[in-house]
Amino acid sequence: MSIFSSALVFEEAPAGKGKTKSTLQCVEFFCNNLYVGRKNAVIQHFAVTDSSRGESPRVQEVWRRQVGRGGTVTQLKTVPVLNHLLVLCDGTVTVVNMFSLEPVPGLKSIQNVSLFYAGEPAAQAQPVFVKLFIACARRRTVCIYRVCVDRWECVGQVLLPQDPVALVVHETRLCVATSDRYILHDYLSQSTLKLFTHNMGKQNVIVKESVKGEFLLNGPGNLGMFVMQNGISQRPPVQWPEGVLDAAVQYPYLLALQSQTLHIYSMLDQQLKQTISIQRGKALLSTSESVFVVAEQQIHCLSQTPLGDQVQSLLEHERVEEALTLLDGVQALLPGDCYKELHRKIVRTSGWINFYKEAFPEAIELFIKSELDPREIISVYPSMVVIVNDFEHQLPAVSNVRDLWQLNQEDRTTFQQYLSFLSHFLREVRGTAQGQICPREVDTALLKLYLEQGDYGNLNQLVSAPNHCVLHVCEPDLQHHKRFFAIGLLYQSQGQPFNAIQTWARIVDGEGDSSQTVLLHIVKTLSQLKQKSVILETMDWVLLKDQKGSILMSTKDPDTQSMFAPNEVLTILTHYPIALTSYLEFLVHDLHSKEEKHHTLLAVTYATRILETAKGMQVNDVTTQETREKLQQFLWQSSIYDTSAIHAKIKSSHLHVEKAILLGRAGEHQKALQVLVNQEKDVCAAETYCWRTSAGQDRKCTQQLFLCLLQIYLGSGHHVTAAVDLLNNNAMAFNPARVLEVLPGSWSLQLVMHFLRESLRATTHERRLRGLEKSLAKVENLRQKCAWMEAAHEKVKLDRSCVCHCCQRQLTGPEFLRRPTSEVIHIHCYSED
Structure with missing residues (x-):
């Protein structure tokens, strides 16, 4: 150096001859x-x-x-x-x-x-x-x-x-x-x-x-x-x-x-x-x-x-470690801007050396640390020149520089590693201040890299999120690789949703694969749109393709809910029963609608689907059973629907359980139990009806319902076994005296022994439990009185310095003043106004 x-x-x-020279x-x-x-x-x-x-x-x-x-x-x-x-x-x-x-x-x-x-x-x-x-x-x-x-x-x-x-x-x-x-x-x-x-x-x-x-x-x-x-x-x-x-x-x-x-x-x-x-x-x-x-x-x-010239000379000879050591050692001697610029040059040169040595992890770290303009590295790749054609690129001044175009022709495997490096580097800087120097070039280069590497997962992720891809540069490449769904995503991210939906619609209609997934994406996109005209124009096409999935347009996005009134949506869905059912469920269960029209329409829709399926002789179909369970659950839980309208819909059908629930809602419990016993012929359903109807009511209501069911069993003469099972399994739900009044005289004691034993046991237990509760209440009352008395009779000490905590006046009086100052007076504490 x-x-x-x-x-x-x-x-x-x-000096002259004979004179010393060392002076x-x-x-x-x-x-x-x-x-x-x-x-x-x-x-x-x-x-x-x-x-x-x-x-x-x-x-x-x-x-x-x-x-x-x-x-x-x-x-x-x-x-x-x-x-x-x-x-x-x-x-x-x-x-x-x-x-x-x-x-x-x-x-x-x-x-x-x-x-x-x-x-x-x-x-x-x-x-x-x-x-x-x-x-x-x-x-x-x-x-x-x-x-x-x-x-x-x-x-x-x-x-x-x-x-x-x-x-x-x-x-x-x-x-x-x-x-x-x-x-x-x-x-x-x-x-x-x-x-x-x-x-x-x-x-x-x-x-x-x-x-x-x-x-x-x-x-x-x-x-x-x-x-x-x-x-x-x-x-x-x-x-x-x-x-x-x-x-x-x-x-x-x-x-x-x-x-x-x-x-x-x-x-x-x-x-x-x-x-x-x-x-x-x-x-x-x-x-x-x-x-x-x-x-x-x-x-x-x-x-x-000058120190800066020394560092620059070391860089020219690619002695980056020495240059960095020198620069860090003399940092205090250099202006801040000069140090930063020299440090960037050193790190950047080291990055290029490692890049061409194929030490890619080190090169990425050094390029990021030196804040390298991404266009510098993009320009090195032959296929990326179109992206940065207006950028003045300076070739890196390192001795081991390589021609990547020639490398692509001679060693494709190694060139693929260079492509992987570039995609990794661009992903690292994207979204950072370094990547914001040229966001269009970064995103466009990434899209080309993903296409060339077949990395379609990252490709879709890039174009579906906000990006700065140049549309006229990227679209031909996407078409060449037949990535039509990605084209739609790119349109969508670029603020062209109508073009995106048209592109995806062609895929659903047979121009591509995975049409079901694309259809769901179209529905999701429509549900997030703010243009009502576009949604109305596309809704019929979507409903014809998938009624159940398309209902997401009206239910998932709050803006769409505010854009379409419920009655407007119901009108549109009139001819699409599956979508209509889903939307009504959304109104009732998710939005908790209190309108009688919505509740009644949902129940009628359930019944209609069940009855239409029954016409096709598929009464035991799994879907029908699920729908019927939903109808029964809804009839039990909701109290807003019009019972007469629903009853009129199912009056002549086989939906006897549903009829019984509606009769119970009208207060006609005996008719409801008769339908379950005589028409549905399901004693378990009748017993469940009694328990569910009396839930939350007093014991008298429960006893009346079960007694009514017992009388129906006894009146028919064909349900003696059901009557015995009802008594033995639900002894606590009956009034023993009333049961004995209605039982036939021909019944033996042995037949009702279990009922009598359980009933007496329950009655005795209940009487004793009430007595125990009464005793516990008395004890608690006495404990409170004792605590009050102890608090009211506590002794306090008074002397001349004591004051009242309420009025802050000194506690004085004739009897108090006659005593010596040093004497302590013990009095009881009383409450005065």
């Missing part, structure tokens, strides 16, 4: 001001001018000053807030002005210094100052100075177990490299945390600042270790080569300098990304904008390629 571009900033002029030792940079420390105690100030047309930046020397009699300048640090430049030369820290390089009066040099670190300015402090941490190897200490504009003072000291070799500070935490290990020390809490050891004889000791609150250390085994200020490492180490002289962090990259090579690693995946050749490299300086590389004779400036 080309992450950093190198530009030569400064080059030392060739550059360290650099410092701030706001186009470059400071160079040399081996001969000289510092130089250069003004750096930005380059143009891709050329190297130009430098111009501003000042040069010697800060000591000799020795090497090993460290430079600007303090812009104070306009100071801190210089470490030959073990002495000197402060000069950043722009004139003149010594600052009042700031005397500090001796015996091995290295120093300048912190950030104190926020909103008056006067403004920075903290300076000076390490002294001789005394094994780190002194803390407060540096102001014209003075400095020592404000603290940290004792170390060994000589300090390197030092970095973050807030109150010092990261120090001693002669054999790295340690963390908090100078406020005086707590020390020992880290890992190092070997100064075999590797350079490196302590650098990483991201905020993190330190970069040269660990054992040539590992670049990242350590937080609490001693924990939150990212994996970087394996860098041996002989690393210096290191710097330019997030998200780590730069490791060797004598001849600069290695650039990613802090996100710890992989080597770039190498740059350097001649006799010595040190690195990382700034917010760039990285300076100090060599013996040259200074190079490394500028990082």
